[in-house]
Amino acid sequence: MNKMAQKITCKSCSGNNIIKKGIKRRKMQQTQRYLCKDCNTIFTLQQIKNKTYPIELILKAISTYNLGYNLKQTQQNLERKQKIKIPISTISSWINEHKETCTFSRLRKQAIKLYNPKNIIKKQALSHIQPYAFKCHKAKLYILINENPKFEALMAYLEKINSKEFPNHIFNYNKNNNNGQRASQLKFNHLKINQIQKQNKANELAKLALNLSNSNKERHQAIQDFFLINDSTTIAAEVPVYLTNWDAGYYKHQEGFIFPLSNYQTPITGHIDILQIRNGLIHILDYKPEADKINPVEQLTIYALALSRKLNLPLYYFKTAWFDEDDYFEFFPLHAVYKLKKNKRISKYQQKLKMAER
Numbered sequence: 001m002n003k004m005a006q007k008i009t010c011k012s013c014s015g016n017n018i019i020k021k022g023i024k025r026r027k028m029q030q031t032q033r034y035l036c037k038d039c040n041t042i043f044t045l046q047q048i049k050n051k052t053y054p055i056e057l058i059l060k061a062i063s064t065y066n067l068g069y070n071l072k073q074t075q076q077n078l079e080r081k082q083k084i085k086i087p088i089s090t091i092s093s094w095i096n097e098h099k100e101t102c103t104f105s106r107l108r109k110q111a112i113k114l115y116n117p118k119n120i121i122k123k124q125a126l127s128h129i130q131p132y133a134f135k136c137h138k139a140k141l142y143i144l145i146n147e148n149p150k151f152e153a154l155m156a157y158l159e160k161i162n163s164k165e166f167p168n169h170i171f172n173y174n175k176n177n178n179n180g181q182r183a184s185q186l187k188f189n190h191l192k193i194n195q196i197q198k199q200n201k202a203n204e205l206a207k208l209a210l211n212l213s214n215s216n217k218e219r220h221q222a223i224q225d226f227f228l229i230n231d232s233t234t235i236a237a238e239v240p241v242y243l244t245n246w247d248a249g250y251y252k253h254q255e256g257f258i259f260p261l262s263n264y265q266t267p268i269t270g271h272i273d274i275l276q277i278r279n280g281l282i283h284i285l286d287y288k289p290e291a292d293k294i295n296p297v298e299q300l301t302i303y304a305l306a307l308s309r310k311l312n313l314p315l316y317y318f319k320t321a322w323f324d325e326d327d328y329f330e331f332f333p334l335h336a337v338y339k340l341k342k343n344k345r346i347s348k349y350q351q352k353l354k355m356a357e358r
Helices: 055-066 072-082 088-097 105-114 138-146 149-160 170-172 199-211 216-230 244-253 297-311 348-357
Strands: 018-025 030-036 040-043 121-126 130-137 197-198 233-242 268-278 281-287 318-323 328-331
Touching: 040 197, 055 072, 055 088, 055 199, 055 216, 072 088, 121 170, 121 216, 121 233, 130 138, 130 216, 138 149, 138 233, 138 268, 149 233, 149 297, 170 233, 199 216, 199 318, 216 268, 216 281, 233 297, 244 297, 268 297, 281 297, 297 318
Parallel strands: 281 318
Antiparallel strands: 018 030, 030 040, 121 130, 130 233, 197 328, 233 268, 268 281, 318 328
16 A cells, blocks of 8 residues: 555654655665654554565465465465565464464365365456456355355355346446445435444454555455455455345335335445454445544445345344444444334344344
8 A cells, every 4th residue: 555645643642744754674675764743753654563574575475375375385476476485484483473363274274175275266357337356255155154054145145246147237227327326325314323433353454454555546455355365254355235126115114124215216236345254243344444534334234234135134134344454333234224112022023133232
């Protein structure tokens, strides 16, 4: 990522009156230094300190290994592409150092028995309004669906994206007529939600992944690819979803639900940045630079409503969040559209909701 395009704050006083202050040169890398004009602190944005090798090389080594290559193959791959031979012991130390963040290590042994490095991730170019690259980690999908068989319909949906049965044409419906059908553009009144701000593995992964991006334009793909390869819960990226009239009718006739999108023409479409299976729930994540300054509750709620209907799964199995490298905000989309009953005798739906929230 272009470092000056990031939100740079002083590591000492948190001020943002920052200027460049020369280059710190080491044997194999150069690092930009910054000066805080408020407190005169000099610092760098480097996430891993005191390393002989550039952080980009370290992260590429970890990703290569987590694709399923062994240590020797990882060494050879880096030598061929980066023109540098790194000791196997050094690569091994990098992997061990970052396994708490790059949690795919817990699934790697099982995953590489299912797929080889060249086909472990399925990729498909989608021409939807603008080019999108849908990607799915086949090994993780298989493993996590086996652990959570109630989400079996998700596997079928992701596989369908690559077939003629998937309605790809509707994602170009408003290409020449911008009538507000994209989920990211819609605003509507929803119920009050309990929005939780916290720190999450997603922040740590994003912080590392941004080192692999050379521009603002590349940061989404850098984060998606890094999550898909190195996280143990991320199963897909740039997942297309759509909400139809039938979906709207379903929610309108469900007791306790509100559907505040009657004024919008369907289908409503969107693309989920990152899709995870974690703690018995399907998590929908959206990377938003400067996440603390925005509130995409409507967009994420639509994503969850759409995927819930496509999978024929109750909405209480979904959790949504937006994040950047510093902040993580999550909520249950069900709370935005479902009115809880106040009487003492609660419905089976509410009982299951309470169980899902634990």
